[in-house]
Amino acid sequence: MSSSSLADALREGVRGPVLTDESSLERYSFDFGNLRRRLPLAVVRSQSEQDVVHTLRVARSFGVPVSSRGAGHSVGGQCLCEGIVLAHDAEAGEVRVLEDGRAEVTCRSRWKRVERTLAGAGRMFPILTNLLRTSVGGTLSVGGYGVRSFVDGAQVDQVERARLILPEGQAVWCSREENPELFRFALAGFGQVGVLERVVLRTLPDRPIARLQMNRHRNWREMVDSLAWTAEWEGPGPELFFAEHRAGKLWSIFGTQFETDAAAQASSLPEPLVRMARERVHMVANVDMLHKGEDEGELFDPAMYRVMGDYCLDLEGLRRFVAFLEEQPSRFWLPNLDLVRLLGLAQPKDGGRWPFDIRAAYGGPQRVYGIGLYYLGPLSDQAGLEAARQAHRACMEKCLELGGRPYLYGWMELDRDARQALYKQDYTRMRALRQELDPRGLLNPESL
Structure with a gap:
């Protein structure tokens, strides 16, 4: 098979551009994490359902793998392959x-x-x-x-x-x-x-305005203890929560959304927040400030790596996990640790479960917690990169020991046996479905 014949077949049925020149392909050979490289044979910038349909059919007829790529924000090479990259045009x-x-x-x-x-x-x-x-x-x-x-x-x-x-x-x-x-x-x-x-x-x-309370904490164990009320909280508000450890400062942030500034200013946050921390700040802000909207080009720096991983645990598991991290600061609080972030995750209201959802290991508490460690550094710093990988290997081992689950979006090292042990019948059924629908395993071969 020649790359030109593959490209010709793709161009026969897609509206979007088909890229085959080396300079264009290079842009799709790495993702946000920049930990793996796969140079594709061709890239289809899909603009319609028909573009996707035709690309998948061509991939099957040529027997080449095809990966689906949105913004390329994966960090473990999930959207990469050496066949066709189906890059969806925003x-x-x-x-x-x-x-x-x-x-x-x-x-x-x-x-x-x-x-x-x-x-x-x-x-x-x-x-x-x-x-x-x-x-x-x-x-x-x-x-x-x-x-x-x-x-x-x-x-x-x-x-x-x-x-x-x-x-x-x-x-x-x-x-x-x-x-x-x-x-x-x-x-x-x-x-x-x-x-x-x-x-x-x-x-x-739409309720675009948030009333926020930001609580300063001395360490993670103190913060997790202050969150105990959230595991089963069903009272009015708060609706927003996250915590971040960046540049040596640890904050938890809670908020409730309103239609107007005036409504937010006149409101009060629920009583449990009053007891959360001695040092806190209140403010009213646009909810947009809690999200980032960078241009796609700003996401990628071919000279930098990102080793990012998130782990989901119940409250007691989270308490033991952060104690594990803080007991070994030289192992986890590395110079290239850019951010540690925590989210509270409500269980599905309808009781349903998605097979590889990080919350699916739990059936009891109203909420579980996802904690992520994000390392960032230059690719030239191979020692720092390896230390970050070692840190996440230890985090993964501890997470599984505590009955938690990793977020498979991130950088993970789980072989097939480990995934089978973790996801049990869901993994078995997924593999059976995949064998039925895609017996040669051509679609998204590196994503799970």
């Missing part, structure tokens, strides 16, 4: 607000566009991730969590229907009632059963 994204307040969104859209379109219609999506330059399909494929996960869980919990393009190119709608197994494995399923093309999402009335 400019071709569509966002349509329906009469009942739901939204129908193409998965190549970026969340920044979704947010702006919904706000213009007086609506908002319940869960926005920290970085709005990511694609809808990308974050739905891994779960999607943010500061409102404290009350609304994951992005995938808000999906009512999904249009999925199966590995051989057939497009189907799925939901909890229609093709329910495909629906369950497509969301937070890391692209193993198909490519998400469009989704119908629940939305809420």
Whole structure:
């Protein structure tokens, strides 16, 4: 097979550009993490469902792997391959607000566009991730969590229907009632059963102003102890929560959203927050300040690596996990540790479970907690890079020992036996589905 014949076959049926020159391909040979390199044979900048369908069919006829790529924000090489990269063109994204307040969104859209379109219609999506330059399909494929996960869980919990393009190119709608197994494995399923093309999402009335309380803590153990009330909290507010350790300072931030500044100023936060910390700050701000919207080009620096991993635990597991981190500062608080971030994750309200959702290991508490360690440094610092990898190996071992789960979006080292032990019948069923739908394993071969 020649790369030119592959490119010719792709161009016969796609509207978007097909890239084959080396300088263009290089841009798609690494992701946000920049820990792995895979130079593709061709890149399709998909602009429509038909582009995706045709690309998958060509990949199958030529027997070459194909990976689906949104903003390329993965950190473990999940969107890379040495065959075809199906790079979804953000400019071709569509966002349509329906009469009942739901939204129908193409998965190549970026969340920044979704947010702006919904706000213009007086609506908002319940869960926005920290970085709005990511694609809808990308974050739905891994779960999607943010500061409102404290009350609304994951992005995938808000999906009512999904249009999925199966590995051989057939497009189907799925939901909890229609093709329910495909629906369950497509969301937070890391692209193993198909490519998400469009989704119908629940939305809420827009409330763009947040009343925030920011609590300063001396250490992680003190902060986790102060969070004990959140595990089963069902009272009014807060709706927003996250904690961050950056530049030597540790803060937890809680908030409630309102329609106007005046309503936020006149409000009071729930009583448990009064007892949380001796040092705290209150403020009223636009919710947009809690999310980042950088240009796509600013996400990637070929000279830098990012070793990022998140771990989900219940409250007692979190308490023991942060004690483990703080007891060995030289092992984890490395010079290249850019950020430690914590989210509270509400369980799905309908009791459903997504097979590879980081919350799925727990069935009891109202909330569990995701804690992430994010290392950043120049690729020239190989010693720092290896130390970061060693730190995450230790974190993974501790997380599993405590009954938790890793976020598979991140940089992870889990072989097939370890994944089988962790995900049990879901992993067995996913592999069986994949064998049925994609027997040669050509679609997203490195994503799970």
